[in-house]
Amino acid sequence: MDSSLFPIYLLNLLVITGMFLVTIYRAWIEKKQMKAQQRIEVIKTVLEREKEMIKNLSGEEFIEMLKTILE
Numbered sequence: 001m002d003s004s005l006f007p008i009y010l011l012n013l014l015v016i017t018g019m020f021l022v023t024i025y026r027a028w029i030e031k032k033q034m035k036a037q038q039r040i041e042v043i044k045t046v047l048e049r050e051k052e053m054i055k056n057l058s059g060e061e062f063i064e065m066l067k068t069i070l071e
Contacts, residue, residue: 039070042069043066043069043070046069050065
């Protein structure tokens with residue numbers, strides 16, 4: 001192996017490793033974003049179904065209901 005190629009091989013290894021880490025990080029972020037989107041959809045569904053009841057709730061009762069939904 002030519003010693004002048006070693007830095008190129010090393011740089012290639014670093015770039016590939018960096019790209020792999022960025023891909024893993026993006027997948028982790030997308031997973032968290034998907035979970036958040038699912039939670040938002042659940043909240044929307046509950047709020048649509050309980051629209052009339054929610055209109056009659058006081059502020060504190062509404063906050064308690066949201067806390068219950070989010071747990």
